[in-house]
Amino acid sequence: MREGRGGPPVQSKHIGTLEQSFVIIECYNLKEKLSFDKKDMQLLFQMKQIVHDNINPFLGVCVDRPNELMVIWRYCFRGTLEDLLFPTNNETAPGAPGGIGASVASLTSEEGVTIRTRRNDSIDINFKSAFVRDIIKGLDFIHSSSIGYHGALTSSRCLIDSHWILKLSGFGTSRMLYKWRFNNTLSNGDRQFIQPLIPNNELHYYAPEFRTAIRAAVLRNKVEDLEFSNLDGQTYDMYAFGAILYEILYRRRIAETEDYSEGFVEFNGSNGLEALEDDVCIFSAAAEEHLPIFSEFPNEDNTDSTINGFVNERVHPDLVALMRKCFGKPEQRPDANMVRKITDATLKMPGSLVDNFLKNMEQYTNNLENLVREQTGKLEEEQQMVEQILLELLPKSVVDELRLGLRVEPQFYGSVTVMYSDIVGFTSLCSESAPMEVVDLLNGMFRAFDEAISRHQAFKVETIGDAYMVASGVPQQMDSHIKEIASVALLQRDFLCHYEIPHRPSQYLHCRWGFNSGSVFTGVVGITAPRYCVFGTTVTLAAKMENSGQPDKIQMTLRSYQLLSEQFPEFKCAPRGGVRIEGVGTLLTYWLEGLDNELLETARTDSGLQHVPIIPRAGTPPTPPPII
Structure with a gap:
């Protein structure tokens, strides 16, 4: 709202943020500290609890400032119904946060296409229907809720969100504001210029009997007369609905109140306002005199007409009759349920509003083919990137099944090798390093680890912090899974012997490796972010092999040693002896020491690790840091 000539406005609207969401803040100036009685608190609680697709959420009130009341509502991206019906060239629509955006006379689609609505354009009947x-x-919904009635329904309180869904806002607060204005808690400008609580350009939404009741309450100085029953409030709402329906169907205002748009009434004791006790002014009596008496409607001759530059189609006779009832006597007005049946029968809309909106946009998309081609190319690039990332997270066979919409069934594998690796002293290293230094360190190490895996028939299951899990034999079964894991472990260890910590010259990482062979179950867990998981005691024991190992050494179970020594004797192993494993007992484990140098160099070449930058280690390797 604009600040008028006589003093600060009773109400001003701002856009702010609350918990990282945009909100609308209605500010009211106070003369004294505001106090809430039991009815006020109950009403605020009911307003907070109401939830519906077509109700704009009420977020609360703020009275931290002694002279200001703030009423907070959820912000809707596309502004108000009033902005859409009556665009002007000198206003900006709240199409973007902070009110910065296109003209009110422009609409922006989800694809970023801007649509300019000209004065000779008409809103599609599907938009009107929706x-x-x-x-x-x-x-x-409001009438059937504990709130009972809206109380201040106007086109400016009909907000439109980013999905073109209309939501009612501003419900419930009017009954408290009237009371606070009556007892002089709310400011109304100054003695020379009194601003009414109901703006002049919204007065035509309020039923005549409502305005009569307000005048009578002010004259009798009885604040309790400002409390209306739910039935009365609902009839007032139906009058306001009739006014909004008129504006939607005809694209014209019922009343033009530009002469009073600032909302200030001069108060000098001789202009007929002496009845306003203690400067109580809920609405302007002068503006009320300019309100029309509804008797005629455009297009009653069943022909199309042009009103204010807009071409209007013939309005269904049932809708004209409905508006007449809404503007009639209170006992003649239909309830919301009856109106819903009438409008559903007369305003039939095939498909959703979004479907019809896309059809109407065709006339504005002469250059759409080039735009689509360009966006399609970008989409294909993004799809390739997404697929590449998916192949890093899931096996190719699983990705193919998910792409076809198939359910990935859990699988049992009788013989698989699972390996874990973990950096020794990683917690201590993190506490002494900057976050980006830790990220760079892990990137360099895991890039080499991934490169080694990519050249072998193994799959990286997951990485959690510095922990690294690899499996072979899933999802593609093979007899050489023990060889693949042993080769990967040796290559990873060989790489770390030459990998200098980037932010600590002459210092090197030390890891523990442990693997085990046996049967496992696999499956895809999750829908939004699916993960390929491996389960079973084989996995648990592999993790314990890593945890009970020693820095720069690769530990394996007896089962893995038997498979490796029988099938691939070129790998050198040494017994460690009995090791006490928590939760298992004492197990006989073995160290994987390496293989012939010639075979190791061949494996390094095959794995592509020669392409990874390696800082040669000079002299004797340093002593590993303490295990944490």
Whole structure:
């Protein structure tokens, strides 16, 4: 709202942020500290609890400042219904956070295409139908809720979100504001210029009997007369709905109040406002005199017409009759449920609003083919990147099944080798290093580890911090899984012997490796972020082999040693002896020491590790840091 000539506004609206979400803040100036009685607290609680697709969430009130009340609502990206129906060239729509965006006369699609609505354009009947449907659905829900009625329904309180869903806002607060204005808690400008609580350009949404009741309450000085029953409030809402329906169907305002748009009424004791006790001014009596009496509607001759530059199609006679009832006597007005049935029968909309919106956009997309081609190329690039990332996270066979929409069934594998590796003293290293230094360190190490795996028939299951899990024999079964894991472990160890910590010259990483062979179960866990997981006691024992190992050494179970020595004797192993394993007991384990130098060099060449930058280690390797 604009600040008028006579003093600070009673209400101003701002856009702010609350918990990283945009909100609308309605600010009211106070004369004294505000206090909430039991009814106020109950109403605020009911407003907070109400949830519906066509109800804009009420977030709360703030009275931290002694002279200001802030009422906070959820922000809707596409502004208000009033902005859409009556665009002007000198206003900006809240199409972007902070009110920075296109003109009110422009709409922005989800694809970023800007649509300019000219004065000779008409809103599609499907938009009209959707907005009317959303209003009455929200109103019907409010009337059946504990709140009872809206109380201040206007087109400016019909907000449109980014999905073109209309949501009712501003419900419930009016009954408290009237009371606070009556007892002079709310400021109303100054003695020379009094700003009414109801803006002049919104007065036509309020039923005549409501305005009569307000005047009578002010004259009798009875604040309790400002409390309306739910039935009365609902009839007032249906009057306001009729006014909004009129504006939607005809794209014209019921009343033009530009002469009073600032909302300030001069108060000098001789202009007929002496009845306003203690400067109580809920609405302007002068503005009320300019409100029309509804008797005629455009297009009653069943022909199309042009009103204010907009071409209007013929309105269904049932809708005209509905508006007449809404503007009639209170006992003649239909309830929200009846209105919903009438509007559903007359405003039939095939498909969703989004479907129809896409069809209407065709006239604005002469250059769409080039845009689609360009965006399609980018999409294909993104899809390739996504697929490449998926292949890093999931086996190719699993990715293929997921792409086809198939369910990946859990699998049992009788003979698999699982290996774990872990950096020794990683916790201490992290505490003494900057975050980016730790990230660079892990990137360099894991890049080499991944390169080694890519040249062998093994699959990286997961990495958690510095822990690294590899499996062979899943999802593709093979007899040489023990050889693949042993080769990967030796290559990783060989790489770390030459990998200098980037931010600590002449210092090197030390790892523990442990693997075990046996049967496992595999499956894909999760929907949003699916993960390929390996389960079983084989996995648990492999982790314990790593945990009970020693720096720069590769430990294996007896089962793995038997497979490796029988099938691939070129690998050199040495017995460690009995090792006490927590939760298992004493196990006979073995060290994997290496293989012939010639075979090792061949394996390094095959794995591609020669392409990884290696800083040669000079002299004797340093003593490993303490195990944490």
